[in-house]
Amino acid sequence: MRTSPSRRASVLLAAVSSLSLLTAACGDTDDSADDDGTTNAKNAEASPNAPTKTGLTVSFLPKQVNTPYFTVADDGGERAVEELGSTFKEVGTEQGSDTAGQVSRINALTEEKVDAIAVSALDPDALCDALKRAMAEGVKVVTYDSDTNPGCRYAFVSPASSEDIAVRQLALLGEQIGYKGDIAILSAARTATNQNAWIKSIKRELEDARYQDMRLVDVAYGDDEAKKSYREAEGLLEEHPDLKGIISPTTNGIKAAAKYLSQSQSKGDVKLTGLGAPNDMRPYIEDGTVDAFVLWDPAKLGELAGHAAVALASGQITGREGQMFLAGDMGWFKLGGDGVITLGDPTVFDAGNIDDYDF
Incomplete structure (x- = not known):
């Protein structure tokens, strides 16, 4: 649990287009292996109707803590995780280029045996070894805002294409x-x-x-x-x-x-x-x-990442293209190629509308 009080973004940006509400289970089994010979967990069976697990620990690792953007984004993640009955934890560095700091924190979270990690990657390659170790230990890895290589996580929550x-x-x-x-x-x-x-x-x-x-x-x-x-x-x-x-x-x-x-x-x-x-x-x-x-609305981005992390830990998705999960009142989202989950279109801010927003 974060020690600082959660701050709530008080606005919504342009509405994310709702996906058709589908209840059919997605995910044929496929025993293909990845480069190191282990079974590709992304191809495991999944069901959007599987019960949502509670009591999980979901950790967010932004590029940089204590910045307005990631404070709002991670507040959205905290709100989603706690509403789903699990514990939110934020860790990170105050340096916007501290890749080594991200690696050390991923390793520490793996040792702590958290259930899921949502990370905004500073480097697409440097985090991979640490993230693969986390995945091998059963940690569900989601990236948000900034991706790593697709083989080093299960899903990527993207603001837009x-x-x-x-x-x-x-x-x-x-x-x-x-x-x-x-x-x-x-x-x-x-x-x-x-x-x-x-x-x-x-x-x-x-x-x-x-x-x-x-x-x-x-x-x-x-x-x-x-x-x-x-x-x-x-x-x-x-x-x-x-x-x-x-x-x-x-x-x-x-x-x-x-x-x-x-x-x-x-x-x-x-x-x-x-x-x-x-x-x-x-x-x-x-x-x-x-x-x-x-x-885009960073609070909604973090909220979607929180829902995706819990959905992965609950077996509702595994990261395979075509799978769907329900993200609370945001509606249903479908995984695209390489496990990409897209929030929606960005909004243009100018003198005519900027006072309508507070984040």
Whole structure:
């Protein structure tokens, strides 16, 4: 149980599309083996109607504790886990690039014999050995927000498809700069799975004809640290004086970049968008530093991860494509390829709606 009181996100973003309510059991048996010769548990039988186990211990391991985004996300996870009759535990590091810290905490949770771990991975490869050991010991592993390799977990709770998130950010910036000029990206850690997927999709989308007059000139990494992200934003403008816009697909990065731009001569001239939390970005929307940005409801993301973790531990799903589980009043969710569970479409925040949200 967390010692700090749970904070509740008081809003809902755009409604997640409800999936058809199916009760038929999914999951034919398949005794195929993974690379090390052990039976692939993802192909075991599962039933969405299996009783929900209670008294479980579900641990959340975010990329970084004590940040607004993950505080809200993990509060959502806590709410789901406790409503399902189990115990929630949050562990983590205060450094946004401490992969070794994530590994050590996974190992500790395995030793503690927790029932499930929900982790937002800082690195797609570095956590794999620790996560595979946890799975071999019977721990159900879910990733949320940022994935690891599919073979190192049972399911991934994704905010939306990587392509949709990337395309929306680029389109917003294109609209703001008239689809013309040099742009840059201010990312988090170099190894962050979600960041790299979005950057790859942005680069691919830039090949579309409507972006023919836009050019990506640089990608900087602030490691989700406020001071470093601030310095990296400053460095981008110093190195690229003709820069027209920045995409920062990370809540800590966009906040730091907005702070820098709001105090610089480039305020209003260099456009900034990306993924941000409304409460962080409200001052910069109000003072004209930022026109619009996007995000999903992190509380709902954490809540869905909590439901997925308990569903795995209860045998309602095993991580196989096509299986379904009920996530409380959020409705039924279906696992896609590689065990991906998608929350829904992101929401665009601007001066017209930002005051409707509080997280």
